[in-house]
Structures are given as structure tokens and as C-alpha cells.
Amino acid sequence: MERVFNLPDLGEGLTEGEVLRWLVAEGDEVALNQPLVEVETAKAAVEVPSPVAGTVVRLHAGEGQAVDVGAPLATFETAVPAGSALAPTQADSTPAAEATDGPGPHGTLVGPGPRSEGRRRRLAVASSQSGNGAAQAAEPVERPVERPRATPPVRKYARDHGVDLQLLTGTGKDGRITRSDVEAALADAEPVRVSAPAARAAGERAERRIPVRGIRKAIAAQMVASVAEIPHVTEFLTVDATALLALKDRLRALPEAAEVRVTPLAVMARALAVAARLHPLLNASWHEDAAGAEIVTRDWVHLGVATDTEHGLVVPVVRDADQLGILDLAREIGRLTGLARSRKASPADLTGSTITITNVGGFGVETGTPIINRPECAIVATGLIAQRPWVVDGELTVRSLMTLSVSFDHRIVDGAEAARFLTRLRDLLEDPALMGAF
Amino acid sequence: MDATDVQVSLLDADGNLLAHPIYKVDLDDDALRRLYEQLVVVRRIDIEATNLQRQGQLGIWAPCLGQEAAQIGSATALRPDDFIFPSYRELGVAWVRGVDPVDIMRLYRGQALSGWDMREHSFACYSIPIGTQPLHAVGWAIGAKWEGCDQIAATYFGDGATSEGDVSEALNFAAVQAAPVVFFCQNNQWAISVPISRQVAAPIWRRGAGFGMPGVQVDGNDILAVYAVMRDAVTRARDGGGPTLIEAVTYRLGAHTTSDDPTRYRTAEEMAAWQGPKDPITRYRTFLERAGLWSQGFADEVGATADRIAARVRESIENLPQPPLTDLMANVYADPPQTLVRQFERLAAFEAQFESEHG
């Protein structure tokens, strides 16, 4: 039978050898251990004895040629029957017969030297047997740039309850997501609604207890804190909204407004941003610590837009609202309120406002005494725009009217300045062209 | 018995057995012939092992070529229940002890860290860290002495090993405790590429006196001299006379291991000086011829025996199975830590994913 003899690693971590001199020829009869060939290894010639008795069928390299360790050196025809000790498979299973790649000899004196660097990867035969998570096809998941930060127990809690940390805003240290944040998310899945109980016997009346958690709890805390700290005063002013509505209609007709929903709110946001820049104290914050108190004014106007969502009140922020035209404002307000409603607003979207607008008119009411979005100075409520009786030039007529109210921090501004702000706002809304002046 | 200044030799250049005032040869004709057979067989196996390495069947082999007389002669002088602590070249000693050469080669094939049952042959596992095993021999010997048992220990090490601190510690400890141990140093002239002239500044056998024990130098290629000197040391130890240091002067005709290339540091002329009529097997054959114990039939028979044994060794080696994965962990501890147990369970589960390469 045929037996292929591969060049073994001759003990120096060889990767290849050069055939110096064949001591037999093809067709020769050779005895076991008869010197076969001289191979050059690291500048010394090593004599390799024949591993079998038989006939040389083929010599696989010429003199002066290099042979890789593990590659065929010579093929013999032996008289030994198949399945014996000298069957071809044996030589290949020795460590020395492993194919190596890479540069020359490493010269170790104590063994065959390092094996091939690129050891072949084995293919798993049994699919996903081990618990090591071997080779599972990962579904591509869109990941944000920054991973949500949460300690391991919070992560586990979230994972156990199917809450995706990506969607949460952290209220803990350094914006970390806390356990309460996760609980809030869970509570939002079941909003605080008092619905009629399904099956109830006629005449049966009961008291129900709704645990306050999550966003309800957060809102409650913020409201209490604001009212507790800030001396609130609210001033009211009724405004003729005719020009405002006309402007809205004209803007809607513009080709640039094709994909934007221009609302009266967008126009009011523009006017408010201008007014806030003109009356910086209404755009300020009260800051107090052990060293004393400061009023902090800014050159920018980041407008908070109070948004009612099914999860509760959320206030996304239009940054640099004073730099945006009405169409851009409409776009931004639409985008942000959309994010807020779908709970996809990021922490950056929800922080940093310097003044807030709340459109209570959207709920169908005339006006309100809004609570300041602490630590701002002022919050403006815009009411329902409706046809009402009005006096123009001494004559009774019907006009579209809207009531504005501003609640302000009486530590920062007095009533007079707040009134100036409010009247300014009215002026801008009743004569929108004035907005272009500032 | 006093240390002599003369290297002990019993066979002269013509193969005559000389008389010696101290060292006697008490072997009968059969025993003398058996020594020859052992010499030839050991050399044959040793050469076969080198061939097997060159053919990729062994990862490495440390040949004892040229040192057969030193090993067989000394091992013959020991009782089978005397415990031997070898280094890693003692094929001749192992053969006398009945250790299967295939079991020795399992080590060099990477099959196991030691291939034979130490207790079965009173032959310790090979010690790769140079010069560390003489201390083990001393400990064993002291234990025997405490038990009032007349077994002794023998330890084999090379000239290079004598530079290691552990060997000095062993000599000192043995002398202080009068341990029944024989220190057998095979000075084969080379420690890989470092010649004896760079290894020691004074003859090795003289250290015996320095530590407080007899030291003797023997012609390591004179198998009968080796036998006689060893027998004397063995008797001393067994009779409670304490340890002896024997330096057997021989020559490493082969390379340090099959990975070594001696042509880089020694000459063919030097080697030739230790071959031909100086070769230990040739010298002993000359003696047998002289003594009338030789015949062609005897030589043929010995040759055939050697061939047969070599063929069996070859076939066994080529058929050795891959060791099972469990060998990784089974004997690390008598009572393994849970961390190891769990680690191995994980490995076994991992390996189960693939087609098995292991038994």
C-alpha cells in the first residue's frame, strides 16, 4: 500500500526544510531506517531515516528545494497491509506533522517548538449545545452613541421586567438611571386612570387607592418644590388674535410650509422668544446658596414647550428659540412634542429651558395660573382663541380673542416689569410685523 | 575505604580484566553475557528512538549513546527494590530495571508527563529540572534508614548538574545524616555545548571528601569497573556506612537531545577518540572474546533480539492513542478544589461541541 511521508518538525521549531541531498532514488528498495535524505535545518544538515521498508514511489522535492513541515517529502509503496501500524494516517497525527506557516526556525532545544500560529478553528458539530453562548447570530440592533448608565442590579431589574434602558431618562447621579426610573417606566405602562370597574354589583360604591409612582410622582415633586420655593404672581392680559390668525394662514399657504404644521403656537413661540430677549429678567433664574443669591441672565432663549402626553406632562425644549423663524419653530415644536409623546426624548431634549410656554387653550380653557418650571423665572400660558365681544373705537364688535397669563418669580421681577413683558408680548402678537424689528 | 587518586579501570586496552585491591567483579558467565546483550539492546533502542524522532513519532529524544556501560554497569549492582532517582537520559538504567522503553518514550512523545509506574520498578519519574532529584534520593534513603530497612537509594545526574546548588545541598545533607544513598555522576564531558573544562574547576569525585563522604572516579566506559565500584558503594550504604559519590567518566556520543546540533561546538576528531576501540560496547566485546565467552552465534542471537525489541517499540509508539482530556485534571489533586472541578466541567462541555480528537 501507499504511504506518504511528510516532512516532520526535526526538533527545532522548523517551519520548512531544504532538501540538500537525496540518498535514494525513485524506484529504489529501501530498508526501515535507511538514510533517506539530508535536510538543511538552521545551517546544519540532518539525516532523515526512512520510516518504512518498501519501494520509493515518488520524491516530492528536488535537491535545493524547500519543503514545508507537514508537506509530503516522499511516497513509498510498502508491503504492509492496510490497517496496520504503518497505515498512512499515523504520521499525520503526530505533533510534528502539523503544517506551520510563518518565518524560519526558532531553535528550541527541548521540544518541537511552537505550533502553527494560525491554528485552524474547529467547526462545532453539535449546534448550540454548550451554555457558552457559542456563535449566535446577533440581530443588528441600533445602538445610541452613549450607553445608558445603570448599576448592575438596576440593569437586572430592568431586564427582568422588559424595560429598555435606552428609552429612559436617568434622574440619578451623573444622569444614571435609577431603580425609580425603571419603576416609573413600568408605571407608565399602566397610566393612572380611574376607570369604571368592570363588573360591579348595582349600588355598590367603594373607595380606590392609586399608588403614586413614576412620572406622576416626579411631577408632583417638581410642582411642590416650585411652589414651595418661588413666590408666584400671575398677571393676565387679553389679546386680539386677529393678526395672529391671519399670519398663521398666510404662512400655511407658503410652499416652504408644505411639510410643516404651522400653528398659532408657533407664532406665539416666536413672539415669546423675542419678548424674552427684550426682557431678560423674565428669562433669568434665581440661584441661591450659602454664599448668597444671584440672578442669572443669559443671552439665549431656550423655550420649554409644555406638552401633554398620555404618560403625563413633559416639557421638551426648543434650543435658541430666538434664533429660529416661525417655520423652523413650528418644525422644532412638532418634532420635539412628537418625541415627547412617543417617550423617545433624550435627556438633552428635556433640560435647559430658560422660559416655558403652556398652551392651556389647547384644553379649551380661557387662561390659568401656571406653576413656574423651576428654576426658571416665568411661564406663559396661552388660552383658547375664540370669538368674543370686544370694543373697538367705542363700538361693540366680535373679535377673536385670547387671554395671556404669565406667572413669574416675584424675587426676580416685580409686577411692573412682568407687565411690561406681557404687554410687549401682546404688541408683538397684535402687530406681528414688529417681530421683525428685534 | 579511601579515595584513590587514580581512575578505576578493570579492563585494559586489550580487553584483559585486571585485578584490583578494592573493586571486585563477582558475576558468573551468564551474567557477563547478559551484560553484553543489554549493552547492544539499549544502544539499538536508543538509535531507534532517535530515528523515530527524525520521523516525527517523538517530539524529542535525549540519547544515551556512548553511556550504556556506565548506566547498565551501575544499575546491575543495585537490588531491584533499591530506589533509583534518575535525570532524563537513563534508558540503560531503566532497561535493567525492566521499565518498558515505550513507557519512557511516551514522555518524549508528549503523551504523558511520566509513562511508567514508579513504584512497580522502584524507578522514579524523569526529573527535568537539573540536579533536583538527588535531594529526593536523600530523603527516600533517610526514610529507609529510619524504618530500619536495608534498601538504599541511588541517584543519577550529569556533570552539568553538579554546578547546581541542589546537588551540593544533597551531598551535604546525605553526609550529615549518613544517608544510605549512592550519588552516581555520569561525566559525559558536555552539558549541551559547555565542556567539562568550563563547568568545574576541580574533579567532581573530589567533592566527596569535601562533603564528608568517599569519592571515586571510575572509567565510565568500562562496564565491569563501573559495576565493581558501584557494588562497593552500594554495600557501604547498605551496611550503614553512609553515602558515596561516584564520578563515571564517559562520553556523550550523541547530541544533548535531537534538537541539538553538536557539530556547532565539538569536532569529529574528538568524537572519534571515544569511538572505535574506545567504544564501551567494543571494549566489552573484546573482553568477552578474551574470556572465551564470545561466539558468532551469540552475537547473532543478541542482534536478532535487539532488532525484535526495536521493531516492537516502533510499532507500539506508532500506535499510541491520543491521551484523554480527563488526563488534564484527574491527578492534579487527591481532593481537587471546586474551582478546578467546575473549570474542567466547562471545558468538557466546550470540547463536546467539536468532533473528538481525544480518547
Added chain:
Amino acid sequence: MAAVTMAKALNTALLDALEGDDKVVVLGEDVGRLGGVFRVTDGLQARFGEQRVVDTPLAESAIIGVSVGLAVRGWRPVPEMQFDGFSYPAFDQITSHLAKYRNRSAGTVPMPVVVRIPYGGGIGAVEHHSESPEAYYAHTAGLKVVSPSNPADAYSLLREAIESEDPVIFLEPKRRYWVKQDVELPVRTAPIGKAEVVRPGADLTVVAYGPMVKVALDAAEAARQEGMGDLEVIDLRSLVPLDVDTLVDSATRTGHMVVVHEAAQFCGFGAEVAARVTEEAFLSLEAPVLRCTGLDIPYPPARLEEAHLPGVDRLLDTVRRSLDY
């Protein structure tokens, strides 16, 4: 019940072991006539003779190598390294032979040897007498590494180590040799491989062994008094085998863990505990496992050793870092 020092407990354990098994033999420098530099082998040679309690030449490698040979013969040697820093000459015999003989001989030749080593600092000594080499030995497969913190454990663990078929590096905290405990000897406490919760707590787990167990307990008491927290203290007792289950259970309950040891931090034993507990209790941890250790320096001169060694203050500082994380 009498007050027994650790040295006395060890002495009694050796005495009982020598008494109970003829194959047990004690060997080392000055162990016989002097009774050991710490008197741990006091009186043993007088009682059992020079053959059972051997004064060896000054040769650490030989002490262990000879022990290996004795073990091959079937003896149960208990060699002593006089000081931690002087165990290094025997490192080759310990790691190349003591640890490997059983494995090399396919289980046929065990090494029932106990290497006793006084270790650790805090005794105002000169160089090389205050080392903490436990990591080298813990990292050597085939060895077990044990360190008692109190007299009762010292007795029990040493008896068990001598009876074990595995080689044990037995590290005795020399600064605790003279600490007394009310204990009736002989005593068997928990087995090798079992860590003890020596002080249960709810807020944070301190993991210690050997000389640092006392420091940990003192720190826990101070933490309680100062209202810093309720600390749980675990005495590992054996480093190999390591009682991972007790550590994980504790970390799961408290969510905070600090490992304390005298040895240097870099690649110290604390790293193994930290990695393992983090891997197995990750989702219960409120903070990473912290380590309070000696500095990554050679052991300093005595007048600086207090700054180098972890004490109550530095340990509590680490505890605070963990709790405040």
C-alpha cells in the same frame, strides 16, 4: 477552657500529629533543640527524638527536596521554612516537584507534605522577614494554600493539612502568634476549603485571611460605632481551595465587597477574589470589588511599615469608597 496562643495551638497540633501517626516527621532549621525561632516546635524533639523532629542543615531547597523523597517513601513530612522571605530558595522544589509529583506520576505518588511558613509583617523586622508570598503558591496548580487567623483554626487546619494527601503551604501569620483565644484543644473547626463569616453584616463584605482578619473585625466594629455601616467579615481560611460559594452568597446579600491583604495589590490574591466574585455576582454588585492592600513595593523598613500595611483607617477608607460609589 484555657487561653491558648496560636503558637501553642500549632505546637499542640504538631504534637498530636506526631503522636497519632508514626510517619509524621517535622524537619527544618532550629526546630529541634531550640524548638523553633517562634517556639512553635518547642519540646517536640525532646519528646519524639531526633529522628521525628530533625534539625536540618541551613538549606531550604534541601529541606523541601528531602521532604519530597521522604514522601515518595510514604512518610508525611512537615518541613518548616524559617521565614517567608527564606522560602524562595526552595521555590523550585515546591513548584517543580511538590506541586507536580502527583500529577506527573498519574496519581500513584502523592505528596502529603505540609510546608509551614511564618509570614506577614507588622513585627518591626529587618528585610526578608515580613513577606506575603501567598500569591506565588496559590498560582501554582497542585498546591493547597491555607492560612489560619486564630488559635482554634490554627490547630484544626494544621491537623487537617497533615492528614491531607495533597501538599499544603501552611502560612502562619507571625504577628498573631501570641494572640490568645479561649479554646479547648484538640478542636476541629471548619474544614479546609470553607470560608467563615466571622461577623455577619448587611451593608458590605470585607474579605480577609491570616493577619488581616483582626484588622477587618476592628474596622467593622469602628464602622458600627461611627455609623458608617454594618460590615460583614469573611475569614477565607484557605486560599486554595477557595470557598467561592460563601463569597458569592455574601456579595449577593450586601452588594459591596472589599478584599484586604498585606501583600502587594498588583497581581495579589485580592485580584482573584475580585475577578471571581465580579464574574459570579455581577448583577448584585452596587460597586466594583475593591482591594485594600500593601503597596506595590518591596517590603519597607520597619519605621515605614505602618504606612504600607492596611490598617483600620485605610480599610475603612476603602469601605467608604465602595459604599459611596
